[in-house]
Structures are given as C-alpha cells and as structure tokens.
Amino acid sequence: MCGIIGYIGSRETKEVLLEGLRRLEYRGYDSAGVAIFHEGKVVIRRSQGKLKELERKTAGERFNGNLGIGHTRWATHGKPSEANAHPHKAGGVVVVHNGIIENYLALKESLTREGHTFKSETDTEILSHLIQNHLFRGANFEEAVRQALLQVQGSYAVAVLYEGEKDKLIAARKESPLILGLAEGEAFVASDIPAILPYTRKMIFLEDGEMAVIQERSLKITTFRGETKERPLKEILWDPVTAEKGGFKHFMLKEIHEQPRAVGDTIRGRVSLEEGTVVLGESGLSPRVLKEIRRVCIIACGTSFHAALVGKFMIEDLARIPTDVDLGSEFRYRDPLVGPRDLLVAISQSGETTDTLAAFREGKLKGVRTLAICNVVDSSLARESDGIFYTHAGPEIGVASTKTFTCQLVGLFLLALSLARTREMLVQKEAKGLIESLLKIPHQIQEVLDLNPQIETIAKRYMNARDFLYLGRGVNYPIALEGALKLKEISYIHAEGYPAGEMKHGPIALIDEEMPVVVLAPKGKTYEKVLNNIEEVRARGGKVIALASRSAQEVASKTQDILFIPETHHLLTPILLNVPLQLLAYNIAVLKGTDVDQPRNLAKSVTVE
Numbered sequence: 287m288c289g290i291i292g293y294i295g296s297r298e299t300k301e302v303l304l305e306g307l308r309r310l311e312y313r314g315y316d317s318a319g320v321a322i323f324h325e326g327k328v329v330i331r332r333s334q335g336k337l338k339e340l341e342r343k344t345a346g347e348r349f350n351g352n353l354g355i356g357h358t359r360w361a362t363h364g365k366p367s368e369a370n371a372h373p374h375k376a377g378g379v380v381v382v383h384n385g386i387i388e389n390y391l392a393l394k395e396s397l398t399r400e401g402h403t404f405k406s407e408t409d410t411e412i413l414s415h416l417i418q419n420h421l422f423r424g425a426n427f428e429e430a431v432r433q434a435l436l437q438v439q440g441s442y443a444v445a446v447l448y449e450g451e452k453d454k455l456i457a458a459r460k461e462s463p464l465i466l467g468l469a470e471g472e473a474f475v476a477s478d479i480p481a482i483l484p485y486t487r488k489m490i491f492l493e494d495g496e497m498a499v500i501q502e503r504s505l506k507i508t509t510f511r512g513e514t515k516e517r518p519l520k521e522i523l524w525d526p527v528t529a530e531k532g533g534f535k536h537f538m539l540k541e542i543h544e545q546p547r548a549v550g551d552t553i554r555g556r557v558s559l560e561e562g563t564v565v566l567g568e569s570g571l572s573p574r575v576l577k578e579i580r581r582v583c584i585i586a587c588g589t590s591f592h593a594a595l596v597g598k599f600m601i602e603d604l605a606r607i608p609t610d611v612d613l614g615s616e617f618r619y620r621d622p623l624v625g626p627r628d629l630l631v632a633i634s635q636s637g638e639t640t641d642t643l644a645a646f647r648e649g650k651l652k653g654v655r656t657l658a659i660c661n662v663v664d665s666s667l668a669r670e671s672d673g674i675f676y677t678h679a680g681p682e683i684g685v686a687s688t689k690t691f692t693c694q695l696v697g698l699f700l701l702a703l704s705l706a707r708t709r710e711m712l713v714q715k716e717a718k719g720l721i722e723s724l725l726k727i728p729h730q731i732q733e734v735l736d737l738n739p740q741i742e743t744i745a746k747r748y749m750n751a752r753d754f755l756y757l758g759r760g761v762n763y764p765i766a767l768e769g770a771l772k773l774k775e776i777s778y779i780h781a782e783g784y785p786a787g788e789m790k791h792g793p794i795a796l797i798d799e800e801m802p803v804v805v806l807a808p809k810g811k812t813y814e815k816v817l818n819n820i821e822e823v824r825a826r827g828g829k830v831i832a833l834a835s836r837s838a839q840e841v842a843s844k845t846q847d848i849l850f851i852p853e854t855h856h857l858l859t860p861i862l863l864n865v866p867l868q869l870l871a872y873n874i875a876v877l878k879g880t881d882v883d884q885p886r887n888l889a890k891s892v893t894v895e
Contacts, residue, residue: 288372288384289315289358290464291481292445294455294502295472299323300349303356306474306481307337309530315358316366316663320344321373321380321447323351328380328449332371352502353455355445355475357382361663362678363390364407374406376414378449379421379430383410384477385442385462386678388555393437413444427451428499431458435497435510441554445475458497458510461550466490466498466505468519473500479522480529487522536882538684538776542868543735546728548689549861551678552696553724562717564704571629571657571673576708579629579655582609585617585645586633589687589771590694594633595764596860597698603761603857604712604720605705614642622649630654631701635682635690637665646670659697661690675701684883686775688868691768692731695861699724702857723855727862730852734865737849738873741866744831744847745873748802754781755793755828758806758863759816765860766806769867776875776885786812786819799827804867808851808859809835820844831870833863 289310293302303320318340319332329349333339337358357372363386364370372382387393390409393416398404402415416437420430427448435444441461448454457464457475467474467482467489474482475498479489492498492507496515499506507515524533534540556565582601584594591613598609612622614632618641624630630649634642637660646667650656658671661679668674677693703720706712712720748754754773758766767783774781784793786805797803803823807816821844823830830845835853842848851862875882 288360288477289481290355290382290384290443290445290475290477291357292355292455292457292475292500293472294353294453294500295469296352297472299352299354300344300347302485303354304337304341304344305484306476307340307356307358309480309483310358310476310478311337315360317359317361317368317371318357319359319371319373320354320356321375321382322349322354323447323452324349326449326452328375328378328447330373330375330380332368332373334366334368334371351452353447353453355380355382355447355455360681362386362676363409366663370406370408372410374408374411374414376402376411377418377421379414379417380447381410381414381417381444383413383442383444385460386440386551386555387412387438387442388440389438413438417446417448421448421450427454428456431456432497432510432512435460441551443477453501455500456497457492457500459492460494464492466492466500468505471502473502473505475500478532479524483522483524483529488519489522490517490519492517535876536684536872538686538688538872538882541682541684541689542865542872544680545689545692545735545865546732548679548693549696549731550728551680552693553700556700557721557724559718559721559725562714562721563707564700566673566675566700566704571655573708575655576705578627579607579705580627582607582629582631583622583624583649583654584609584611584631584633585614585642585649587614587639587641589691589768590633590635590639590642592764592768592771593691593694593698594631595767596695596761597631597702599761600699600702600857601705604702605709606711607705607709612645614639614645617645618648622652624649624652624654626653626655628654629657631657631659632667632671633659633694634665634667635661635687635694637662637667643667657701659694659701661693685885686772686871692861692864695864696724696727699857720855723858726854727858730854730862731865733852734862735869737866738869740849741869742873745870745877747847748829748831749874749877751800751802752780753796754779754802754804755796756781756783756804756806756867757786757789757816757819758783759786759812760810761857762806762808762860762863765863765867766804768864769804769871772868772871773874776871776882777878777880778886779874786816789819789822794822794826797823797826797828799829802829802831804831804870805833806863807832807834807838807841808856808863809838809853810856810859813838817841817844833866
C-alpha cells in the first residue's frame with residue numbers, strides 16, 4: 287500500500303527521496319512527505335494529494351544534511367490530509383510507517399495519561415511518541431526503538447530518525463516488506479525495489495522481527511531482542527519496469543500473488559479469537575443498529591456483484607437475515623422496496639462506480655442504513671455511507687479485479703460473522719471455530735498459488751477452445767460466474783458460468799468434445815449432486831476440469847484434469863476456489879498473447895453509466 291524511502295550518503299538527500307517516491311507512485315497514495323536533516327535538526331515537509339504538490343512545496347529548498355526519510359501514504363487510520371501524512375514527529379523522533387498498529391488506541395490512551403499530545407488521527411504517530419518515551423527514560427536510540435516495537439501489535443515496516451543521532455537511520459519490519467540497498471559510502475531503505483534500483487542493485491531483504499541500524503559505512507541487523515543476524519547481499523538483475531511489478535511478468539500476476547498478504551491485512555485487527563468476536567473497525571454501525579436490521583440488500587456491479595452473491599449465502603447462513611442482491615444498474619430503476627430497518631451494503635473496489643453510487647443514493651433517499659465495502663479511502667462511496675469497511679487490499683493496477691475481489695469476500699464473511707454474533711445466532715465456541723478457519727486462509731491461498739505449474743499445463747491444453755462452461759452449486763456458484771468473467775475479460779474467449787443444477791435447463795445442449803467444462807466440486811451437502819453433473823458432462827464427451835477438496839479423491843477418477851484445494855469451512859471455499867480460476871484465466875491469456883493488464887474496451891473503474 288504505502289511507500290517508504292530512506293537515504294544516508296553524500297548525494298543531495300531531497301532529490302534521492304523524491305525520486306524514490308516517484309518510483310513508488312504505482313502503489314497508489316493520497317499524501318506524501320519527507321524528513322531531512324538540516325543544520326542539525328530534522329525538517330519535515332508534507333502535502334496532501336499527488337507528489338507534485340510536495341515537489342512544489344520543496345522547490346528551491348536545499349538541505350545540508352546527508353540523512354532523510356520519505357513516505358507516500360494510502361490512508362487507513364485517519365482521512366487523507368496534510369496533518370495525517372507521514373513523517374510524524376515527537377520530540378526529536380521522526381517516523382514513517384507502513385502497516386496497521388492494532389493496539390494503537392490502548393497505547394494512545396496510556397501515552398495521553400503520561401502527558402503526550404497528538405497532532406494527527408493516525409496509528410503511526412504512536413510510534414514516535416513511544417520511542418520518545420523510552421529515550422526520556424534513559425534508553426539509547428537503538429534500545430528505544432527496540433523497546434517501542436516490542437509494545438506494538440500488528441504489521442509494520444518503519445524507518446526512524448532521531449535528532450540526537452545525526453548519522454544513523456533505523457529500520458524494522460514485521461509482516462510488511464522492507465529492503466536495504468548498499469553502495470560505496472551510502473545506504474538506502476525502501477518498501478519496494480524500484481525506489482532504489484537507480485542507485486544500487488545490491489540489496490538485503492529484512493525478515494520479520496528484524497531491525498537494521500544503518501550508517502554511511504556500517505550496517506548492523508538484529509532481532510527485536512537484540513540478537514545479531516547476518517543477511518546476504520543479493521544482486522538484483524531486473525530492469526526498472528520489471529521491478530515495479532516485483533519481478534512478475536504482469537501486474538495482474540503480482541496482484542494474484544499478493545492475495546495472502548492482502549487477505550491478512552483485511553482480517554488484521556478485526557477479529558478476536560479469544561472472545562470469538564468481530565470488530566468491523568471503521569464501519570460506524572453500532573451493535574444496537576445491527577440488532578435492529580431486518581433485511582440486508584447488497585448492490586454492486588461486475589466482479590463486485592459476484593462477491594455480493596457469495597455474501598448473500600454467508601449472511602443468510604450465519605446471521606439468518608433475509609438478504610437480497612441487486613445489480614446497481616437495475617436497483618436504481620425499479621423503485622426498490624427498502625426502508626429504515628434495512629441495511630443497504632454497497633460494494634465497489636474504487637468507491638466511484640457510477641451505477642453503484644446512483645443505486646446507493648436511491649436507497650439513502652428511502653431512509654435505509656448504509657454500509658460501503660470498498661478499497662479506496664475517502665472515495666465518494668466511503669464519504670456518503672453511514673458505515674465504511676475498507677478492504678485494505680492495497681492499490682490494484684491490473685484492470686481485471688483479483689485481490690480486491692478476494693478481500694471483498696473476506697469482508698462479507700466478517701460482516702456476516704459480526705451480524706451473527708450481534709444477533710446471538712452464534713455462540714462463542716462456534717464463532718471461534720469460524721475465526722480459526724478464517725485465520726488459516728492466507729496460508730491456504732499460498733498453497734493454492736503453488737499449484738500454478740499444474741494450472742499452466744491445463745492452460746496449454748485448452749487455450750484454443752472457443753467456449754468454456756463453468757459450473758458450481760450453492761455458495762460456490764457465484765465463483766463459477768466470476769471464473770467465466772475473468773476468462774472473458776482477459777483472454778477474449780467466450781465463457782458462461784451457471785449454477786450446476788441449471789445445466790439440464792439449457793447449457794447441456796452446448797456440451798460436446800470441444801467444450802471444456804470447469805466444475806467446482808468441494809466437499810459439502812451438494813457434493814454428490816456435482817458428481818452427477820460431472821458424469822453428465824462426460825457422457826456427452828465434454829472435457830472436465832475439476833476443482834475439488836483434498837478429501838474428494840473420487841473426483842480424480844472422473845476427470846483428466848483436477849486441482850485439489852485445502853479443506854476449510856464451506857462458506858470459505860469460494861475464496862480458495864477463486865484463486866486457481868484467476869490463474870487459469872491469466873495463463874490462457876498469456877498463451878494467447880493478449881494485453882493482460884489492460885484488456886480491450888475495459889476500464890479499471892466504470893465512472894459513466
């Protein structure tokens with residue numbers, strides 16, 4: 287999401303920082319800032335909006351220090367503003383930070399009681415105050431940072447300056463990437479390779495729980511407990527464009543592989559396994575309001591509509607609340623019957639989708655409670671909603687939605703679980719079991735990503751097919767719709783998704799030896815029915831590509847091509863089934879030579895009717 291750059295050396299520090307931030311712009315951001323030593327003090331310059339605003343603010347300024355840090359912020363805690371932009375300073379301590387500090391409210395209350403005053407709404411500012419606190423109590427710079435990090439819960443990559451140490455930069459990471467770059471007489475810190483690639487190709491990748499103390503001609507890496515670590519230098523051979531993509535051939539593939547991290551960020555700070563509860567965070571909807579809800583209406587377009595269909599199954603299954611799903615483009619024109627005891631949930635990656643916004647506003651005119659699920663902070667949808675659930679997927683460059691869709695599914699599951707607990711439809715033990723299953727999902731997604739060599743083989747076999755059919759049942763049939771949409775979007779192959787029970791009501795007429803049929807067959811109450819569907823396809827010469835649970839070994843005898851996914855709760859299977867379908871579409875599109883990241887006729891955000 288956000289971008290970090292740090293530098294110590296003999297170059298003009300401001301220019302190195304600004305150039306590094308330019309090379310991180312592709313990650314998306316809403317504000318930017320730099321902190322640079324000058325005349326023995328740290329000078330901070332920040333601005334809301336694009337980097338050109340920061341460049342304008344610092345134009346003509348020269349700083350004589352050889353040490354500085356910079357940041358592009360994508361808001362999570364606190365709206366986009368200059369006050370909330372990084373870097374943040376307390377006393378002589380200056381911090382930039384990527385990630386989410388989960389216990390920041392408790393820490394802020396404790397620090398406030400000790401006399402600290404805060405100037406922003408961010409969780410990041412807590413770090414600068416914590417470090418200052420330990421310095422005040424007699425710790426040296428390194429020990430103060432170490433002790434502060436041991437107090438923090440959550441994910442982070444941080445870079446820290448201190449006015450009492452004019453030649454030292456400290457960096458640390460936990461569950462958020464951070465890279466060190468080394469050259470003769472200078473050193474760099476960055477959240478991603480492109481920021482420092484113009485200056486050096488010799489890099490060290492910090493691991494979780496590690497802290498680096500960086501000076502012009504020395505580097506020390508330790509754990510947060512102070513144990514010394516040795517990290518090998520790696521030579522990066524990527525060109526700058528490839529570096530932006532993290533070494534992946536396309537942004538879409540990079541974003542598919544970012545899904546374990548993105549899902550973890552969506553979950554982080556929102557569940558308590560010990561209590562079996564969900565905190566929707568920014569949602570703004572109190573338990574009292576949620577208890578009063580008698581019906582849920584979900585509106586969305588495109589891929590988000592498929593997420594909404596999955597959400598219907600989740601909410602009705604767990605919370606037992608009747609749930610309707612509408613396309614935004616249809617809802618607004620049919621005089622919908624909604625009112626004050628309904629919850630209108632609008633789903634949009636960008637928060638700017640015209641049809642969804644218009645439908646959302648139509649619902650508000652009728653007095654409904656509203657909740658937005660979106661990925662872009664301070665978007666129109668977020669600003670106009672009673673409550674907001676940010677997915678924290680990070681910027682998505684590829685036009686075809688991948689990680690944002692997966693995070694929407696996670697967000698809907700959390701909403702369903704929250705409604706169920708609030709309305710006492712789940713006891714604590716049941717909720718804890720569901721949360722345990724959810725917390726395993728990021729690792730299980732990684733297991734599915736490791737199937738890509740098999741998926742590449744399947745893609746080569748079927749890349750020349752003219753038509754595909756995708757079949758699923760129950761909560762998984764919307765994933766059949768989404769799998770077909772992904773294939774259409776990026777490979778331009780005609781594909782249709784259907785509830786498997788509807789196959790006999792028309793689509794079966796299309797099946798012959800030229801038709802690949804992708805069947806979603808996880809274990810569950812409709813499993814036997816899906817096996818029957820597979821037999822019907824085989825009887826007509828169709829080629830079956832099956833996705834099944836590992837325990838569903840009997841499927842293997844019925845199809846030449848099968849991918850096994852990890853076992854999970856039935857309401858979470860859509861998340862795991864979705865990933866191999868993304869990879870199948872991607873691999874076929876690459877083999878056909880299409881423009882994967884920018885398919886013809888499509889836009890990332892549809893802002894016209």
